[in-house]
Amino acid sequence: METLRDILDAAARGVFPPPDGRTTVVAQASHRDAGVLAFTAHAVVFTDEDPRWVHDTLAAVPCDALAAPMNARFLAAFLERTGRTSETIDAMLVGSPLPGEPALPLQEITDGEHPRIVYARRRRAEVRAWTTEGGVLVLGRGIAGRLEVSVEVDDGVRHQGLGRALVTAARQLAPEPLWAQVAPGNARSMRAFQAAGYRPVGSEALLIAG
Numbered sequence: 001m002e003t004l005r006d007i008l009d010a011a012a013r014g015v016f017p018p019p020d021g022r023t024t025v026v027a028q029a030s031h032r033d034a035g036v037l038a039f040t041a042h043a044v045v046f047t048d049e050d051p052r053w054v055h056d057t058l059a060a061v062p063c064d065a066l067a068a069p070m071n072a073r074f075l076a077a078f079l080e081r082t083g084r085t086s087e088t089i090d091a092m093l094v095g096s097p098l099p100g101e102p103a104l105p106l107q108e109i110t111d112g113e114h115p116r117i118v119y120a121r122r123r124r125a126e127v128r129a130w131t132t133e134g135g136v137l138v139l140g141r142g143i144a145g146r147l148e149v150s151v152e153v154d155d156g157v158r159h160q161g162l163g164r165a166l167v168t169a170a171r172q173l174a175p176e177p178l179w180a181q182v183a184p185g186n187a188r189s190m191r192a193f194q195a196a197g198y199r200p201v202g203s204e205a206l207l208i209a210g
Contacts, residue, residue: 004029004046005144011201012094012177017042023069025051029144032209034082036069039202043069075205084207090181093198095171102169106130137166148179163192
């Protein structure tokens, strides 16, 4: 049976679920994460809830069937049924590993109680973080164990290319495809990731355990 990780690994290679207008339901890879992934004309709901509930609830949403998995009414019902919380619908981007060493002078944070690491552990496992002047780079394993990246850039050094340099450095630190979750409205971040070679592959709504 195809797992959530199988679907993500295939998408990282450019192989996507068939654009047949259907919704695939797969088991959660961990208790921490449930949610919805939307690809072109195909959605994936990852949950330990009854698949019949998923399909029946989707069918009752008064909108185009292709839009139902990311429709607010379905997501609200999903949140209520699971008792989880959610923040936003993100764009999913993925970048392949790059050879060479990062051009930025990065210093790894070795203090496991550093606030940035503590915060990242709420969403990811095996978290590692690096600092450079004006920014922070974080890697960790998120949905289905995929490797994910996030960055922070200080206000005083924005618009100078640091975000792009950080997410490029992340590809050089990564031994495997590297995933990013970016709010579509965050145009600055979207541009930085795409300029660094990350490819948009879909969208996701992550439901977080309380």
